[in-house]
Amino acid sequence: MKVLVTGGIGYIGSHTVVELLESGHDVVVVDNLCSSSFQTTNKIKEISGREFEFHQIDLRDKTELNRVFEVHTNIEAVIHFAGLKSVEESIEKPLSYYSNNVVATTNLCEAMTRVGVKKLIFSSSATVYGDKNTMPVKESDLIGKATNPYGSSKIIIENMLTELACSDPDWQIISLRYFNPVGAHQSGLIGENPLNNPTNLVPCVANVAIGRLEKLKVYGNDYPTEDGTAVRDFIHVLDLAAGHLKALERLSFPFSKMEVFNLGTGLGHSVLEVVEMFREISGRAIPIRFSERRDGDVATSWADVRKANEVLNWYAKRSLEQMIIDAWRWNVNHNKSFELSA
Numbered sequence: 001m002k003v004l005v006t007g008g009i010g011y012i013g014s015h016t017v018v019e020l021l022e023s024g025h026d027v028v029v030v031d032n033l034c035s036s037s038f039q040t041t042n043k044i045k046e047i048s049g050r051e052f053e054f055h056q057i058d059l060r061d062k063t064e065l066n067r068v069f070e071v072h073t074n075i076e077a078v079i080h081f082a083g084l085k086s087v088e089e090s091i092e093k094p095l096s097y098y099s100n101n102v103v104a105t106t107n108l109c110e111a112m113t114r115v116g117v118k119k120l121i122f123s124s125s126a127t128v129y130g131d132k133n134t135m136p137v138k139e140s141d142l143i144g145k146a147t148n149p150y151g152s153s154k155i156i157i158e159n160m161l162t163e164l165a166c167s168d169p170d171w172q173i174i175s176l177r178y179f180n181p182v183g184a185h186q187s188g189l190i191g192e193n194p195l196n197n198p199t200n201l202v203p204c205v206a207n208v209a210i211g212r213l214e215k216l217k218v219y220g221n222d223y224p225t226e227d228g229t230a231v232r233d234f235i236h237v238l239d240l241a242a243g244h245l246k247a248l249e250r251l252s253f254p255f256s257k258m259e260v261f262n263l264g265t266g267l268g269h270s271v272l273e274v275v276e277m278f279r280e281i282s283g284r285a286i287p288i289r290f291s292e293r294r295d296g297d298v299a300t301s302w303a304d305v306r307k308a309n310e311v312l313n314w315y316a317k318r319s320l321e322q323m324i325i326d327a328w329r330w331n332v333n334h335n336k337s338f339e340l341s342a
């Protein structure tokens with residue numbers, strides 16, 4: 001199948017493009033490289049041993065986007081990763097989040113409608129559950145009140161896609177609600193590579209382990225959890241990528257309305273557990289400093305994954321240990337030019 005992948009040079013997108021290419025799909029990637037690097041295109045080709053088409057385009061540019069669908073007339077489905085993802089940044093710059101997430105998705109759906117491509121997989125997030133505090137969360141739980149503009153943008157998009165699928169039964173849309181993706185490809189060639197200061201936990205821990213950051217800031221040690229730090233459902237990025245291939249298979253069968261799946265492991269681990277695991281695996285000191293809870297963060301979040309298990313036949317296979325081993329390998333490789341502190 002020929003698949004258009006937006007944001008395919010980013011963290012989750014690049015791992016999914018590798019899986020798609022290795023499974024024999026043809027891939028066209030659209031990415032404006034606002035938070036990723038062109039070098040990743042070569043790494044994807046090196047790992048998969050295959051070529052793919054890359055267009056450096058901003059999804060907000062309708063003319064360029066329409067042109068991609070005109071050039072590639074045989075695109076059958078779209079996997080839509082492109083967007084901004086930092087909770088903190090979204091509180092500072094809400095308009096960027098509505099523009100890059102909501103406006104960009106509207107443009108994409110319009111461009112798809114124009115050429116009759118109506119199979120879409122969307123990157124949603126556990127953040128749509130808001131501050132709900134009964135865990136694990138199920139897809140049938142009501143969408144919560146967003147705690148930040150990033151979360152609002154994902155909720156708006158999910159609502160828009162639900163209405164789009166209701167308006168026209170030819171649309172087949174799957175929204176995948178990711179929990180906390182971590183880890184990297186086992187080759188050590190691609191991984192999470194934020195161009196700006198990272199805000200996700202594992203890249204921050206890695207920055208301390210390699211000596212680029214003095215201390216890890218842990219937001220909140222007074223949550224009602226076992227050790228007081230926030231609990232999350234960490235999932236290996238390769239398990240997540242595999243979930244997209246299962247969702248793509250699902251698009252070959254008729255179904256009505258938008259379908260939603262949680263992609264997580266169903267297990268919760270605290271921030272301190274992750275830090276301890278990182279210390280063991282890297283053999284490095286990871287000094288921490290507790291600070292106030294961060295705006296927009298919830299105490300606990302983990303997934304009920306039975307629907308994805310049963311309907312998609314998808315199971316997360318990799319342990320937290322494997323996630324950290326792979327993340328550490330990637331960070332050591334990626335930072336070779338950076339002098340690792342003893």
Ligand SMILES: NC(=O)c1ccc[n+]([C@@H]2O[C@H](COP(=O)([O-])OP(=O)(O)OC[C@H]3O[C@@H](n4cnc5c(N)ncnc54)[C@H](O)[C@@H]3O)[C@@H](O)[C@H]2O)c1
Pocket residue numbers: 006007008009010011012013030031032033034035036057058059060080081082083084085100104123124125126178179180181200
């Ligand atoms: N990583 C996470 O923790 C996480 C969790 C839940 C959901 N998600 C969602 O998954 C998707 C992918 O996340 P990621 O971690 O790979 O992020 P990422 O920042 O690594 O990748 C996103 C990619 O989209 C591109 N992009 C952004 N705006 C664009 C635009 N207007 N036009 C074209 N390209 C654009 C960026 O250059 C980047 O390559 C995002 O939609 C994100 O909200 C991520």
